[in-house]
Each structure stands twice: as structure tokens, then as C-alpha cells.
Amino acid sequence: KPERTHHCSTCKTCVLKMDHHCPWFACCIGFKNHKSFIQFLLLTTFYSLVILIANVLEVKAEIQKNFSSDLEGDDTNFLQFKICYLVFIATIFFLTLVVFDGYSIYLLINNMTTIEKMEFEDAQEREKVLLLEEGDGNDYNKMNIYDLGSKMINWRQVMGKHWFQWFL
Template sequence: MFLMQKELDWHIFENKAQEHCLHRGMHKCKTLIYLLLYHAIFVFFAWTYWKSIFTLPQQPNQKFHLSYTDKERYENEERPEVQKQILVDMAKKLPVYTRTGSGAVRFCDRCHLIKPDRCHHCSVCAICVLKMDHHCPWVNNCIGFSNYKFFLQFLAYSVLYCLYIVTTVFSYFIKYWRGELPSAHSRFHVLFLLFVACMFFVNLVILFGYHCWLVSRNKTTLVFTSGPEKNGFNLGFIKNIQQVFGDNKKFWLIPVGSSPGDGHSFPLRSINESQNPLLANEEHWEDNEDDSPGE
């Protein structure tokens, strides 16, 4: 629906550009610049939207899954403390540092795997997604490690797209306000374009600003307010940005994969376990029989 609306804006904008620019005396060079800028923004908008939709969410690799033997032991064991110890023994062999609020190993009882850091289970996709941020209905996809960069770029180019429409149509809105647009058809197009572009612009700026704030602190939507990992990955402003866009700045504006790492482990705020807010020593883990290992 969102893309259909943008395609409608595209056709209206081109018609208005030809009608108001070519047939009403605007210099052809200025018209050409307007159209080139518009199509350049539209191409990047559509490209990033496509990448956000069709880039599959990345799942944990096989080493995080319980083996057949461990799975049988875990499912057949009725004592919670023994189940917990089975997961502890497995987690010691993996690059996993985050724990649940009670200090237990983060285990997904639906996918039967130990969750890597920043990995969460998506109830819509029914899979565990690496560095999951959220499930986005507008792109019908999980936003996580594999496509978070593309999603941010999509928001950025959407904001730029709407802003461009507003700035180029606003002069004709002034003409409409002064009664200088004789055609009723033209008046409808101008009002419709300006209203839709402003509506999307305001909402997209808020959403884009929120995600920029998350990136600046290396957080995700799921854990930005609470949880043991809410501050543990904050490496500083520049490094936080590089964790999403990569070290090579020439790829920051292009929707190609450049995020560092494999999505299973991430640089920590502190190497020292005693100082790292992410890491919980086993002797500090709480025995809470009310909390299941799968939570």
C-alpha cells in the first residue's frame, strides 16, 4: 500500500512537472534538474524498499542448536535445575554473554537453540532472528542483522522523497491559495500531493529519528529500555554507527551488505567480565524455579 501510494505520487508529480514546468514557461534545464533529482531519489527509495522486503532474516547457525542427544536429555529431564545445567554446559562452548533477567541462559524452547547475543524469536515468522529489531508489517519482514541497514536507508530515502515533494509542490500550493491555478484538476493534484507528502513526512521523520537514536547507542527496539543488554553494546557514537553501516563510508548510502561480523557475536562495551553489564557470572545467577529456561 505504501509503495502504491508512492507510485501514484510519482505519476502525479511527473504530470505536474510537465504541465507547470514545460507548458507554463519554466526553463527546460530547471525542469530537467527537477526530474533527474526526483528519479534519483525514487530509485534509491525503491531499491532500499526492495532490499528491506526480500533480504531474508538471518538465523543462528547449527552450533547454537541442541544436538539430538542434548535435546533428548533436556526434554526428558524433569528437574529444572538439571535442565538449567545442561544449557549452562552448552553455553560455555559458545560465544554467548547475555543472560535473562534472572541470569539464566537464553534458550528458545520453540527453535531448540541457545540464543546468540541480541537474537530473539519472532512469533510472526516463527524463527529466531539474529540481532532482531522488530517485525515490520510495512515490509512484511523481520528487521534484524541482515537487513537493518537497508531498513534505515529506506526510512532515510522515504523522508528525503517526501521532503522533495513538499518543497517542489509548495510553490503551487501558494498559487492555489492566491487563486492563480485556474484548473480544478490542477488544484486537486496540488492539494493531494502536498497533504499526502506532509502526512508521510511527519510520521517518517519521527520513526527515522527514533532509529537514529537507537543506532547512536547501539540498541535495538526490543531491548532499548530494559534487559541486561540495554547498554552493554554501546561502544561510542562512531563505532556504534559502524556496527550497522560498516567501516567503509562509501557504502553507507548504498543498499549493499556492509555490516561487520556474522550476527552471532558483537563487540562488548567492556572486555573485563566483572565490569561488563552484559555478563553474569554463574555464582551470581539466581535460582528461580518459577522462570523456565525458555524465557
């Protein structure tokens, strides 16, 4: 099998440069669709930020109105609760996506897949244990053989050579 190819037990197929099986898309993220996955994550994060800002502006408008409206007591409280609930949900959603974006971009600019990262950390942990047993655990350094030496070169390998290709 080619390097960086893994068999997905869910899809029952081998995937070149497999990153992970995505339950949300019901497919594997790999060589053919990694760019689309990154674009989807970034756009979803952007849209969640827009929703968060819109909700925060709505809260601000409610505060500026000083809660004086035609709505009576319970209706006003319910409206305030709904708006605050939306801000809370939008914040959680946005922050979760930022974490996913950060991790995915970190892997991308280091030319590493999620599977390789897990294997690397597992091997690194085993080797540290062996080195510590030998009494020389301070000079451990393991390199990623797929890293092309530059974060931008690694980025361009997946997203495209020119900036406008990053959006296509």
C-alpha cells in the first residue's frame, strides 16, 4: 500500500493520506478532500462568528432600550432569556470551532494527519520511557519526515500554490 494510506474500518476502503473518518460528513477526510474540509471548518467558524456578533448586537439593543417595550413582564423576561441563550450557544459553538480550526491548521502546516499525530505521540511516549530507563531522556528529538521545512509550503501543498486558490 502507498505511504500515508490507511484502511478505514467504517468506510471499508483505503484512503490516501487519511486524516480521520468524519462522522458529520459520513466519509473519510484524506488527500482528495482535505482542502474542502479545512475550507468548511473555516467558513463554518466565520458564520458562527457572524451569528454570535448578531446576537451580541441584539443583546446590546435590548440593553439600550432599557427593556422598555410593549411586552409585559413575562414576555420581556422570556425574550431576554432567549437572546441570552442564543448568545451562550453561539459562543460555545464558535469556541469549539476555533479549537477544531486551530488543531486542523496546526496539523496542516506541519504536514501531518490526525492519525500520524496520534501514532507520533504514542511512539514518542514509548521512546521517552525507554530513554528514561536508559537514563538519557533529555535529548529526545524526533522529526516528522513529511514536513517540507516551511509552514507556508506545507499549507500550499494542501490549499493551493496561490492565495486565490485557497478559496476555490
